[in-house]
Amino acid sequence: MMNISNHMFPIIKDSPVYPVIYDSNNVVLSLPPIINGEHSKITMNTTNIFIECTATDIHRATIVLDTMVCMFSEYCSTPFTIDPVQVTQFDGSKQIYPLLKYRNEKISMKYIENNLGIGIDMNNINRILKRMYLESSQIDDNNEIDVCIPPVRQDILHPCDILEDIGIGYGYNRMQLSLPDSFTIGQQFLLNKITDQLRNEIARCGFTEIFTFSLCSRDDIADRMRDKDSLTKAVKISNPKTLDFQVARTSLLPGILKTIASNKNMPLPLKLFEISDVVVKDDNYDVRARNERYLSAIYYHKNSGFEIIHGLLDRIMQVLEIPMKTNESTNTTVGYYYYLRAKNDPRFLNNRCAEVLINEQIIGIIGVVHPEVVGNFELAMPCSALELSIQNIY
Numbered sequence: 001m002m003n004i005s006n007h008m009f010p011i012i013k014d015s016p017v018y019p020v021i022y023d024s025n026n027v028v029l030s031l032p033p034i035i036n037g038e039h040s041k042i043t044m045n046t047t048n049i050f051i052e053c054t055a056t057d058i059h060r061a062t063i064v065l066d067t068m069v070c071m072f073s074e075y076c077s078t079p080f081t082i083d084p085v086q087v088t089q090f091d092g093s094k095q096i097y098p099l100l101k102y103r104n105e106k107i108s109m110k111y112i113e114n115n116l117g118i119g120i121d122m123n124n125i126n127r128i129l130k131r132m133y134l135e136s137s138q139i140d141d142n143n144e145i146d147v148c149i150p151p152v153r154q155d156i157l158h159p160c161d162i163l164e165d166i167g168i169g170y171g172y173n174r175m176q177l178s179l180p181d182s183f184t185i186g187q188q189f190l191l192n193k194i195t196d197q198l199r200n201e202i203a204r205c206g207f208t209e210i211f212t213f214s215l216c217s218r219d220d221i222a223d224r225m226r227d228k229d230s231l232t233k234a235v236k237i238s239n240p241k242t243l244d245f246q247v248a249r250t251s252l253l254p255g256i257l258k259t260i261a262s263n264k265n266m267p268l269p270l271k272l273f274e275i276s277d278v279v280v281k282d283d284n285y286d287v288r289a290r291n292e293r294y295l296s297a298i299y300y301h302k303n304s305g306f307e308i309i310h311g312l313l314d315r316i317m318q319v320l321e322i323p324m325k326t327n328e329s330t331n332t333t334v335g336y337y338y339y340l341r342a343k344n345d346p347r348f349l350n351n352r353c354a355e356v357l358i359n360e361q362i363i364g365i366i367g368v369v370h371p372e373v374v375g376n377f378e379l380a381m382p383c384s385a386l387e388l389s390i391q392n393i394y
Contacts (some may be wrong), residue, residue, distance in 0.1 A: 011056060021052060057239050062099050065149040069098045070267055100151045107159045109143040115160075118175055128169035135164070168311035191293055192389060194320075195275050198295060201319050204310055207271040209296055212255030213244035214277070226346040226375040229296035235279045235289045242387075248279035248289075253385055255346070258375040259370075261298050262381070271308075275390070293390040297362075300383040304368045306352065309384040312355065313366055320393065322358065329337040340366070347373055348385075355387060364388035 011033055011243065012018055021029045029040040032054035042049065043238035051068050055061035073080045084096050109122065122138055125145060129136045134156075135148040149156050156162060167175075199209060216238065221230045234247040252274050260270055279290040297312055315340050317324065325339035340354040345365060353367030366386045374383065 007383055011298075015032050019054070040211070060239075062097070063154045065098045066100055067154065070150075070152045081180070099153075102151065103149050105147050105149055105156065105159060105162060106139065107145050107162050109145070110220055111159065112163060112166060115163055116170070117177070117178075118170060120170065125166060127164055131169050132165040134165065173274045181274050189230070191391060195293060197319070198316065198390070199275055202273050202275075202295075202297065202312065203317070205315060207273040207312070210256065210259050210272050211273050211276065212252070212259060212274060213245070214249060214279070215240075216247060216249050216254055217244050220247050220258070221247065221250055221363075224256060224257075224371060224373065225251070226373055226376075229264060233281060235281060250278055250280065251387060252276060252278065252289040252294050253387060254367075254377075256385075257373070257379065257383075260298065260383070261377050261379055268381075269299060269305065271297075271299055273297035294387060296320060296385065296387040297381050298369075300379070302381055304352075304384050306384040309366060309386045313386055313388075316388070322393075338363075343367075346370070356386075358393060363390060363392040 015203050019032050021032065023040075027039055028037055029050075030036045030052065032052065049063065049072060051072065053061050053065040053068070056101050068154050069082055071080050076082075082098070084098065087095050087097050092185050093193065109125075112125065113119065116147060122143075122145065124140075126136045129145075130148060133150065135150075136145050139146050140142075143268065147162055156165075186290065186323055193340055203209060218231060218234075221234060222228050231247070234250050237245060240246045247352045256272050256274060259272060263270065273296065275295045278294050281288060282290045295316075297309060299308045314324070314329050322338050323339045325377065336359060338356065338358045341357055342351070343353050343355040343365065344350050345367065347370060348365070348367035349370055353365065355362050356364040356366055364387050366384075371382070374381070
């Protein structure tokens, strides 16, 4: 008697070989991840359990295996005892499973007090953490706590997760409500305010706003855009579900070009824009990446329409009250100004591309999209594009 899991079949459908598990008597126990046999099912009289974990990602498989082993080991005749298994990997290497790795994370008293707003000594914190199945100890006299994270707490990824456990263990209902020492008036975040104002203004210029996915494929930002260097700047997804979501976008242009490709039957010209965040690497942040607000616009028609995109740039700068530097004799020592400087970029035609600068700082690019890029996105007509970093404008 077999239970067939049809939703798991695609995992091995195209594999030249299938996994199978036999016992010492050569009886089939399981065909992971598809079926389990009647011979190997657990009953009330089962005394010995062999835990097998199958997955397409080794990291997640070890997490599941460690968690299952710890849960079952509580009910062993000798609690918390297991028999490890040596697994031979596909490359011939051997590994003992389960791993059951412990790791340590540090958290400071100042971090706890500033974020929870409670006055509590270290002994009480250690007691609270023990209630949350976390062993901890003080690190010398540094007012830091060393927390030992067991394999059953794979949900703890950052000190803020330990902070949450302390808050739960202490009791949120015990925390005293208090008014701030000074009263302030809330206002809209400046970047969001400028974003909303630009959306309205660009829409008045006849452009249609779109929203595209924050994740894209490696080909979208590299091969299709003729920009191989972009992959070195991109934040990669360690375990992408599909080929369309492999990296975080470093530019809005691929998403807009894909949108045009999906709407080629719409009346021309297509004038599209998007104001959203891209992700850039930054070692100054604990996650080594940060968001940056970009503005991109494209004009797609029988002619390139570079003058229309250029006019949009001038209108954006006009509403932001940033004057254009007209010639080299202009006094540029006072105030804000912008100008264009010739630039060769693989995404754009040579001699049809320029950098946008504000006070000698590069904030974007404008130009006629290279015909090869247009063809890579299965488009048949020329287009011009503009991309600006709004955060570098003000």
